[in-house]
Amino acid sequence: DAGVTQSPTHLIKTRGQQVTLRCSPKSGHDTVSWYQQALGQGPQFIFQYYEEEERQRGNFPDRFSGHQFPNYSSELNVNALLLGDSALYLCASSLVAGNTIYFGEGSWLTVV
Amino acid sequence: AQSVTQPDIHITVSEGASLELRCNYSYGATPYLFWYVQSPGQGLQLLLKYFSGDTLVQGIKGFEAEFKRSQSSFNLRKPSVHWSDAAEYFCAVGATNSGNTPLVFGKGTRLSVIA
Numbered sequence: 001d002a003g004v005t006q007s008p009t010h011l012i013k014t015r016g017q018q019v020t021l022r023c024s025p026k027s028g029h030d031t032v033s034w035y036q037q038a039l040g041q042g043p044q045f046i047f048q049y050y051e052e053e054e055r056q057r058g059n060f061p062d063r064f065s066g067h068q069f070p071n072y073s074s075e076l077n078v079n080a081l082l083l084g085d086s087a088l089y090l091c092a093s094s095l096v097a098g099n100t101i102y103f104g105e106g107s108w109l110t111v112v
Numbered sequence: 113a114q115s116v117t118q119p120d121i122h123i124t125v126s127e128g129a130s131l132e133l134r135c136n137y138s139y140g141a142t143p144y145l146f147w148y149v150q151s152p153g154q155g156l157q158l159l160l161k162y163f164s165g166d167t168l169v170q171g172i173k174g175f176e177a178e179f180k181r182s183q184s185s186f187n188l189r190k191p192s193v194h195w196s197d198a199a200e201y202f203c204a205v206g207a208t209n210s211g212n213t214p215l216v217f218g219k220g221t222r223l224s225v226i227a
Contacts, residue, residue, distance in 0.1 A: 004155070031212050042116075042202050042217030043156070056214055090155055096212045099163065103148070105155035 004093050004104035012110045013081050021076040021107045025093030029102070032074040034066060037088040037106070049074050050096055081111045114139040114205045118218035125193050126226055133188040133221050135203030144206040145186040146215065147177055151199045159201075162186060163209045173197070198225045 005024045013019050025032050031050045035043035045058035049068035068074045072093075078085055088106040115138040125131050137143050144163050148156040160171025167179040177188045186203060200220045206213035 033212075033214065035215075040219070042204075042219045043215075045214040045216070048212060048214065050212060055212065058214065094212065096210065099209045100158065100161070101146075101215065102158070103156040105153075 004091055004102050006089075006091050006104040006107050008107055009105070010108045010110075012112060015081055015083060015111055017081050018077065018079045019081060019109060021078075021089050021091075021109070023074045023076070023091030023093075023104060025072050025074070025091075026102050029093040029095055029098075030072055031094045031096045032068055032072065033092040033094070033101070034074070034076045035090040035092060035103075036060070037090055038084075039087070043090055046076070078109075083111050085109065086111045114143070114207060114216040116203050116205050116216055116218035118201075118203055118221050120221045121219070122222045122224065124224040124226060127195050128192050131188075131190045131193045131197070131223070133201050133203075133223070135186045135188065135218060136184050137186060137203070137205045138184065139205055139207070141207070143186075144209045144213065145177075145179060146204040146206070147171065147175070147186075147188050148202045148204060148217075149173075149199050150202065150220075156202065159188070193223075193225055195225045195227070198223055 033048040034046040037043040047057040052068045063079045065077045090106045091104045094101045117136045146161045147159040162169045204215040204217045
């Protein structure tokens with residue numbers, strides 16, 4: 001049983017560019033959440049998708065957007081990249097009716 | 113709003129020694145508490161969670177944590193540390209015990225293990 005898988009593992013982008021990160025949830029899970037972990041910090045909640053809609057959102061600007069597909073996989077999009085967007089982006093999956101949240105290994109984004 | 117404080121940024125212990133990592137939370141209602149571990153370059157692995165009931169919770173890898181409501185604490189312990197325990201440890205709090213609750217994390221405690 002595959003856990004939460006994310007791609008790409010590492011990427012480098014230039015300021016002002018756009019990036020898309022992808023996540024496949026653990027088999028059977030219907031809820032996907034995204035977190036940003038800056039260097040030396042704990043993860044911060046960006047937003048959550050369930051039934052292909054954004055259900056909850058943390059304190060992140062509209063440059064951060066997402067999508068959930070019918071197969072429950074998800075994308076995180078960040079527009080107009082800033083140097084401060086450099087971080088590890090973690091995807092987490094869960095069952096809305098469950099109580100355990102599983103994390104992927106993350107996508108390292110470096111903005112130069 | 114919820115918040116989590118992990119007072120110790122970095123702790124070094126000798127292999128075989130006991131370990132306690134501190135976590136204090138702030139939340140007005142019943143907290144749902146978690147400890148995760150992150151090895152270098154890796155994602156987060158759940159060690160244990162507390163929702164209700166017995167305040168001493170057993171987790172994986174020999175870890176346990178004790179919920180103390182009066183002290184707003186949820187400290188993580190291990191009787192004998194192994195070199196493979198060297199990692200970053202995060203305490204987190206959720207508003208509910210459901211799978212869709214956003215987690216609020218502390219800044220983490222880095223554990224180093226020396227021979």
